[in-house]
Amino acid sequence: MTWLLVIAGASVGAPLRYLTDRFVQVRHNTVFPWGTFTANVLGSLILGALTGAVGDGRLHLLIGTGLCGALTTYSTFSYETLQLAGAGARLYALANLVLTLSCGLGAYYVGSVVAHAIWA
Numbered sequence: 001m002t003w004l005l006v007i008a009g010a011s012v013g014a015p016l017r018y019l020t021d022r023f024v025q026v027r028h029n030t031v032f033p034w035g036t037f038t039a040n041v042l043g044s045l046i047l048g049a050l051t052g053a054v055g056d057g058r059l060h061l062l063i064g065t066g067l068c069g070a071l072t073t074y075s076t077f078s079y080e081t082l083q084l085a086g087a088g089a090r091l092y093a094l095a096n097l098v099l100t101l102s103c104g105l106g107a108y109y110v111g112s113v114v115a116h117a118i119w120a
Contacts, residue, residue, distance in 0.1 A: 002061050009066015013043075017071045032092050033080040036073065037100055043072035044104040048111025053119045072104075 020042065021035030028034045047068040050060065077100055084093035 002058075005058055005061040006066040006069075009062040009064075009068075010070035011066075013067035013070030016067075017043075017073060020071075031084065031087075031089055033077075033084075033096060036076050036080055037096065037103070040072045040077060040100055041103045041107045043068045045107035045111040046071070048108035048113075049115040050111075051108075052112035052115030052117075 017039045020039045023035070024038045025033070025035035047064055050063050050068075054060065077096070081093050081096045084090070084096060
């Protein structure tokens, strides 16, 4: 039964990731991967809020593992960072690395603290 929860969450998270990437990226005329960055930070915020609001359980499987796991993408982040570096855009690659990690961790923390303050 648990795998059905993960699949259900992922079936929403994967299209949401694609739509978020397309929605954001078409609005920026730059090589910086703003779409992937936005999806990763948004997923971190949602996971932080979930963690701060609810203990472990079925909701974590549905939203945390399923939705957030499919919404965020470490592989695309890695690929795009290496592509930027390989194309000579090393400053963009470094910015992508630093911004994604710091903003993702920050978003998780903010989501967790705010949710904990509301529901605890």
